[in-house]
Amino acid sequence: MQLQIYNTLKREKELFVPRIPGKVSMYLCGPTVYNRIHLGNARTFVLGDTIRRILSFLGYDVTYVQNFTDVDDKIIVRAAELNITVDELVEQEIKNYFEDAKALGILPADKHPRVTAHIGDIIAFIGDLIAGGFAYVGGGDVFYDVQKFPAYGQLSGQKLDDLVMGSRVEAGEAKRHPADFALWKGAKPGEPFWDSPWGKGRPGWHIECSAMVRAELGGHIDIHAGGMDLQFPHHENELAQSEALCSGEPFARYWVHGAFLNVNDGKMSKSQGNFFILSDVLKRYDGNIVRFFLQSAHYRKPLSFDATSLDSATVALNRLRNACGALEHVLTALNAPQAAGEMLNLDQYEARFKSALADDFNTAEAWGVLFELARDANAALALKGIANAELALSLMQRLAGVLGVELTVDRSLDEEIEALIARREEARFARDYWTADNIRVLLAELGIELLDTPQGVRWKLK
RNA sequence: GGCGGCGUAGCCAAGUGGUAAGGCAGAGGUCUGCAAAACCUCUAUUCCCCAGUUCGAGUCUGGGCGCCGCCUCCA
Structure with missing residues (x-):
């Protein structure tokens, strides 16, 4: 197009x-x-x-x-x-x-x-x-x-x-x-x-x-x-x-x-005193989230901003990050593509993403395509697995990257932490849930969240 | 006064002639030692109102109502 x-x-x-x-x-x-x-x-x-x-x-x-x-x-x-x-x-x-x-x-x-x-x-x-x-x-x-x-x-x-x-x-x-x-x-x-x-x-x-x-x-x-x-x-x-x-x-x-960013239906501007200094906002929210939010409406339409905007943007973007994390996890956990899994038609998402952007830079619609990809990938993962998980992951990250948003997946931890995770796995395996849960709490305090999946434990930074 | 824009679910927001994307919030269900994530189902018979054009309109035309912006520095 x-x-x-x-x-x-x-x-x-x-x-x-x-x-x-x-x-x-x-x-x-x-x-x-x-x-x-x-x-x-x-x-x-x-x-x-x-x-x-x-x-x-x-x-x-x-x-x-x-x-x-x-x-x-x-x-x-x-x-x-x-x-x-x-x-x-x-x-x-x-x-x-x-x-x-x-x-x-x-x-x-x-x-x-x-x-x-x-x-x-x-x-x-x-x-x-x-x-x-x-x-x-x-x-x-x-x-x-x-x-x-x-x-x-x-x-x-x-x-x-x-x-x-x-x-x-x-x-x-x-x-x-x-x-x-x-x-x-x-x-x-x-x-x-x-x-x-x-x-x-x-x-x-x-x-x-x-x-x-x-x-x-x-x-x-x-x-x-x-x-x-x-x-x-x-x-x-x-x-x-x-x-x-x-x-x-x-x-x-x-x-x-x-178009403008609106607050209470009016233009955010210095003279009206209804503005938020970006550097202050960035103290509380990741720049990727702010950018994603700013792209969530077509550029020629006013975009409403209120106290809930960036929180819902955070949850939304986490949805995509989680999908990437899940794909990454099956790839590393299984250490091989799931040949038996479903083959997602990735070209279709990319084509729709591209045509959205080619239509007067419609970033809102383009993001919609990525959310559909995330949903479909998650669904397939939950059922039969995905044969082209690696390609799906790289596509999602690449397309988000076109919009300047990074969907990074954390890949490494230091050995001490790895050892703790391993000990918790042992404890869980032995049905020693008291120890397992204590380790979970300990790691949570260190900012690491553990997610138990059918393919083994997965972690992410909070 | 001149010019321009907007009005889609509780909220944010795509969609410019073919029968309402997506996200957030909410309800129910599945999975699960716990937790999280995820998935499924439901949530606008309808797109501010009225009239018109059309086989067909959120989408086009006319009128009305409401909101906003520029005309002064402003992204």
Whole structure:
């Protein structure tokens, strides 16, 4: 099945056709590094990583870029609050981001450009816009002239006239049109600044992505992704900037926007105070569980989060882990495939898994397929055994791995523990259940749970 | 005011024309020295409401109700 992607620009699912056959260039708007990301932010970053992994799984050679916005009002304010420099804050928060990302199974992008490392590219980009008649200098700032770009509003479905009504126009601004936005902001006292042809200052928010895409991926990309809230104005502005300089071919062929994580039916956000800092959540829940939870709904639909969400996700994921553990156990306990057992039609699960993902990255449906595989494997195991247990196990782990979730099975214990387990087996065999149960309790205190099965004792870490 | 989205069992959530995936919770059963895991059965005659199109609609069209998001920094 061929990949279909919902393109925000077209408002419909489209067959995915990259610019260059077999290759995909993808850009995701990354975090503004002023504090730790929350669970809602994580949803989008997991989405980007998931799409990237799925594209690879489907055979594409992917180049994935995710930026860091490291100069911004919030960063300046936060650094002042903490009484540290902007650089110190930025370095710390980037480090924190990677720590969080790693816990969630988010692979490092091929490139993580920072705005401050691309000031030259940004200045050049603005220069090109001015030269092309799409931007003008006003006061110490440079603005994008939306009226020079007739297609403005195409991504968000907004009309310029309608935008005027809702926009807040600050008095004294040198804008020609209320929807014009700053490409370069003149320096204010105490803020970071760089020299430019228009005086000292710093980049506006939107220009960074246009410039970094051009610098890192060339003027055109296949997929541009980000959270729903970036659709307007950020991506609309970005599109206007980039496409002003590349008439004809589109800047991004597919725009992908992820829905929010909801709390009490409302968007989780800093300003509403209903957010959960990811690093706090990760103290209580394994990153695999959080990632699985975030993938449990289709990315374009809001996902509800409440106090029970991660607990039920834990139980659910344990179901898959237990199935893997059971398969692993029969393989090691019997030390040979059960030739007489049932032969599961594994290709069927993989095909369904793949077509779910090829249908606009439907991870929720894909997980459903893995649960069915787990159930069928467990059922077969309980009856006649499975002839292709080894393949079933590796398939389940491989497909979960496509989604970035590890279904690991613990394989080794130290000798002391092994000896205890053996002693308990002897005791059980001798019907000395008092000793056997004491050993079980002892091991439980060490975090090891024993499971008695027809194929002998199995253990797992609690 | 402009633009957009959502409404499927107690909860989470797939499904965009062919007769309701999956997970959690719950009930009963099987297995079991115990425990755990697992399996089986049951839990939406029905997808917010009304009308329409169709042989057939959760899925398409029109209207209504409710909720949410963006338009200001925001994943």
